[in-house]
Amino acid sequence: MKRRNFIRQSALAGVSLATIGGLSSCRLDELGVIKLTILHTNDVHSRIDPFPITDSKYPGLGGFARRAEMVRQVRAEQENVLLFDSGDIFQGTPYFNYYGGELEFKLMSEMEYDAATYGNHDFDNGIEGLTKQLPHAKFPFINSNYELNDTPLSESTIKNKIFEKGGMRIGVFGLGIELEGLVNPKLYGNIRYTDPIAEANKQASFLKNEENCDLVICLSHLGYDYNLEKYNFDSNRICDKHVAENSQNVDIILGGHTHTFLDQPTFFTNKIGHQVMVCQVGWAGIKLGRIDLQLDRVSGFFGSAYIAPKVS
Amino acid sequence: MRWLWCAIFLSACSVSVSEYKAIEMNDSISDDVLSESMIAPYRDSLELSMNTVLVENEISLTRGIPESTLGNLIADLLLERALLEMPDSVRPLICLINIGGLRVDLPAGPITVGKVFELMPFENELDVVKLSPEKVKEMLSYLKEVGGQPVSGMSVSHKSGKNSILTLDDGETVKTDDLIYVVTSDYLAEGGDKMDFFKNPVQRIRTGIKIRDAILDDFRIKGLAGHTLSSDLDGRIAVIKF
Numbered sequence: 040m041k042r043r044n045f046i047r048q049s050a051l052a053g054v055s056l057a058t059i060g061g062l063s064s065c066r067l068d069e070l071g072v073i074k075l076t077i078l079h080t081n082d083v084h085s086r087i088d089p090f091p092i093t094d095s096k097y098p099g100l101g102g103f104a105r106r107a108e109m110v111r112q113v114r115a116e117q118e119n120v121l122l123f124d125s126g127d128i129f130q131g132t133p134y135f136n137y138y139g140g141e142l143e144f145k146l147m148s149e150m151e152y153d154a155a156t157y158g159n160h161d162f163d164n165g166i167e168g169l170t171k172q173l174p175h176a177k178f179p180f181i182n183s184n185y186e187l188n189d190t191p192l193s194e195s196t197i198k199n200k201i202f203e204k205g206g207m208r209i210g211v212f213g214l215g216i217e218l219e220g221l222v223n224p225k226l227y228g229n230i231r232y233t234d235p236i237a238e239a240n241k242q243a244s245f246l247k248n249e250e251n252c253d254l255v256i257c258l259s260h261l262g263y264d265y266n267l268e269k270y271n272f273d274s275n276r277i278c279d280k281h282v283a284e285n286s287q288n289v290d291i292i293l294g295g296h297t298h299t300f301l302d303q304p305t306f307f308t309n310k311i312g313h314q315v316m317v318c319q320v321g322w323a324g325i326k327l328g329r330i331d332l333q334l335d336r337v338s339g340f341f342g343s344a345y346i347a348p349k350v351s
Numbered sequence: 352m353r354w355l356w357c358a359i360f361l362s363a364c365s366v367s368v369s370e371y372k373a374i375e376m377n378d379s380i381s382d383d384v385l386s387e388s389m390i391a392p393y394r395d396s397l398e399l400s401m402n403t404v405l406v407e408n409e410i411s412l413t414r415g416i417p418e419s420t421l422g423n424l425i426a427d428l429l430l431e432r433a434l435l436e437m438p439d440s441v442r443p444l445i446c447l448i449n450i451g452g453l454r455v456d457l458p459a460g461p462i463t464v465g466k467v468f469e470l471m472p473f474e475n476e477l478d479v480v481k482l483s484p485e486k487v488k489e490m491l492s493y494l495k496e497v498g499g500q501p502v503s504g505m506s507v508s509h510k511s512g513k514n515s516i517l518t519l520d521d522g523e524t525v526k527t528d529d530l531i532y533v534v535t536s537d538y539l540a541e542g543g544d545k546m547d548f549f550k551n552p553v554q555r556i557r558t559g560i561k562i563r564d565a566i567l568d569d570f571r572i573k574g575l576a577g578h579t580l581s582s583d584l585d586g587r588i589a590v591i592k593f
Contacts, residue, residue: 087390087393087394088390088394089376089378099377099378100375100376100377101376102376102382103386103390104382104383104386104387104390105376105380105381105382105383106376107382107383107385107386108380108381108382108383108386109374109376109380111383130474133397133400133401133465133468134393134397136468137396137397137400138393138397142389142390142393145389146386146389146390149385149386149389150386163474223476223557223559225559300373301373302373303371303373304371318371320373321373324376325375325376326373326374326375326376327373327374327376328371328372328373328374329371329372329373329374330369330370330371331369331370331371332369333369
């Protein structure tokens, strides 16, 4: 109730400011709409160059320089753009074996990534190997469910971050996969994994109810859905589907780890009957995910129930 | 053609529209000039490293079953490395890997670092798994069923209608109650390629050594010593038909 009141008040205030002074950074059009474009990648795995033209599966696809050009074009057209990565930036080509991830971080910084979360392969050169490269990353790493107190990552990792775009507040938190059994313990050292669902609810409630975010985004490296046949050996692992269904206040999950190509997002119903949008764009930078959202200030905030009519 | 969403607000009183696209990064998109200029020096330097010659290869080494020249070469060098890394208590030690994990044949001529990356693009590590006699039996049945995989430190003979016999290279036949250490990849140790007998072992030791690094080290050392690569078929996996 309190939340709803706040929205109504702030929404009206926003509109009147824009209408009267025309000075609001919100840039509301006459309908009171703010547009936001979210771009996302996951599991790029050091694929700096496109796949060779001779590749049997992805001939000539991917490449950082191309992605940078696409991001540049979107930024030129859209006022409010956010760019995220959901982990496993490292490992997969000799670029990582030889340079340890330096070039990946430099290029992502040049593209002005807003944030990333850790994937299991980002620990492949140990916590030290990752820490050594972090100065090249001019964007924050967000993880909410790893306890990092006893590691060099504690100072360089944040639990959440709020982005302000065109007057709207977008809260972002991050979830990492259980590293035990997946990564050599020598590499992840004292990182302690905690329950991602509990942490998701804690972070999302904080961001939406206390920080009054209009939209809450989860950067996840948990994996899409292990109950699919391909992953039946791992069906107990917590995945994005579980987080979506057992959460409230999470609007969008930008996922990774399972290299799932979702050409369109999947929607899951959360604890209180609202729809949560789950996205993942395969791997290797073959695709760049783009979400175009509209925030209607008069009615309140981003909806999280979506109907998907097909328009040709 | 586009997909559009109508976003119904939680307050259920208003509708907005949003759209999702997974944009393919293909050659219709040009390269960002600055990014490309940042990549170029790394790419050039990497190419130099990848073109570094490690060793000369005498004859084309190929993959196949029940045994193969390439499979034998790699299994032998991995066993040799594990024997160096493991204490004397980790014996008897044999090696079993999968031929599918070796991604290309090695042509005759100079073998470069890049070729080893092609041969072993994965980041798999060497593990040592201690198997019970029951698991060893399962391993032999598996080898019979799939028609062979690269092995080292042992030979196996399958006779139709009889139990397969595993003979260690020192001539000992493995008896029914012997425990045995097997060096393999972490991928297989977790049951990859249907090697279920590796699951739930008596003991599993992780060396932390990447298989590719073990191959690179071996080739480099042979090259520096003036040796060439060579490998023979020696009947280590034999199917005896009567």
